[in-house]
Amino acid sequence: MTAVLPALTDTRELVLPALRAAVNRLDDRTRLVAAYHLGWCDEHGVPIEANGGKAVRPALALLAAEAAGGPRESAVPGAVAVELVHNFSLVHDDLMDRDLERRHRATVWALWGDATAVLAGDAMLSLAHEVLADSRSPFLAEASAVLATATRELIRGQVQDLAFERRDDVGLTECVDMASAKTGALLGASAAIGAVLAGADTTTVRGLATYGEQVGLAFQLVDDLLGIWGRPEVTGKPVASDLRSRKKTLPITWAIQNGGDDGTDLALWLRRDAALEPDDHELRKVAGLVERAGGRTWARDEAWRRVTRAAEALAPLRLRDDCRRRLLDLATFVVERDA
């Protein structure tokens, strides 16, 4: 991370102690695995200087609570819960996708095997609801429903993602639907849960949910752009990592569908024998193909269109002015980030 929004640093101070307390409830083994995955220690349990990820979801939860007129503190259980659900899905997705590394570190299944990854993910998902229940919030039912619905969407998105890998006719609409489920739903839930726990009315909760969903889609579009054109020294990923794994991301799907001859060439390249590992020269050529086909410009524009829709969703709501400003800054940050 080069750029960190100030809001995100504040979030960590409020949320991290509660997240640690929650993880401490787990049995010794699962606690170690979760702490490792969360970047708090190495695989032997020795504490390390944590980068800790972007913590966008907890930041959204706290900010939404404040925007709705509540204290940030009321949203802490929700912030912990969405971060746990996010990390449950990362651990299980890494296993399903057989990804060996995340943020320069071995993934849980790669280090400890499949069973440990299954159990650590399960534990974090269950812990998310335990934290919510223990909050004894008068708005628990709605908060828990928001979290569970988003988890159902996450799962639906991953089911689609895995099915798409076996198809070469996936259209943009399906692809956007999948990204909405995999990324939009939990960011929407993060904003919604913060507002719910602050006692906001239904209109405010729905508006903030839409804001979060749109920011989530912008987030995914930028992730897809960074997966092709991100600077390896900043993202920590290899050059054109998504092209290397022949991932059919949003800009690529758009380029194939709308990019004329360049799009057709791109589709042909993606269908080629995946066993042939492309070199950096070839990857740069393919990235050029996506760019000429218009995929890069479309994705960038689409990310900004989503940010605009997020802003629109906030417009009719009665929110604290300084918080509205920070919500918009957060949306902008999501598009402008370079890692």
Next chain:
Amino acid sequence: MTAVLPALTDTRELVLPALRAAVNRLDDRTRLVAAYHLGWCDEHGVPIEANGGKAVRPALALLAAEAAGGPRESAVPGAVAVELVHNFSLVHDDLMDRDLERRHRATVWALWGDATAVLAGDAMLSLAHEVLADSRSPFLAEASAVLATATRELIRGQVQDLAFERRDDVGLTECVDMASAKTGALLGASAAIGAVLAGADTTTVRGLATYGEQVGLAFQLVDDLLGIWGRPEVTGKPVASDLRSRKKTLPITWAIQNGGDDGTDLALWLRRDAALEPDDHELRKVAGLVERAGGRTWARDEAWRRVTRAAEALAPLRLRDDCRRRLLDLATFVVERDA
């Protein structure tokens, strides 16, 4: 199943529609997988005559609610939730243990692969909390905490179970602790959640939880006995299936620790090359070893001791008399069942 307690049939009528409605919320693919696992359809979605399992957990939840003076209906969301958590753990355990069959049918991972099993399990765990949240019960916080704590215990038990497979020095105390976590916790939670949703006081909830935990341990002890001496035509499992897989169950662990020379012989046999598949003659000899070492008698006695403790836990509680009777019948049924 040869013997079915009448209470269990009634349970199904009340709980099954709610369970089906919950599963119907899942995406098409995950819904098919969950419905298959629950015994409602074949792998293509064609409905089949369901055996549907013993449904002991939902039965306990409804019975506990009634015993505590509430209507059975108040416990339905809890009954659905514990059944979903139970099935989430079966689907994930089958994957981790690489078991190919459950109740004469291919397991989810064996049929559709690892990713599908991970996702179907995740979906059922999350759905359990969604069903609870949607109940809008005034006792949601406590019910959700009961469920999450039991899930944490389930996971701790499975972590232990996997660790024990790599050790040959597991003592009885650890083994009982593992069985309490894997089986006792969720049966305890089933009884507790029913009482909680019926608005019972803490003493009643705790007493019913202890009852359920003890019944759970009795259940496991009998499972272990059936895994060695069960009649294949009734259990649907091969002769001495647990010996075949060299599983260190409770009667075996006891026999090794307390069974003198026979126990030592048993320990030596278990350590032998697992690649050599034993024939039925050899398995009968080993079963004889466990029996002579006293493992069979101990497990049977211990199961009854647990039932006695379950009865003791109920004794001081103010419960409806007919329900107390049925709770005791259920505990007895658990020990006397032959499948």
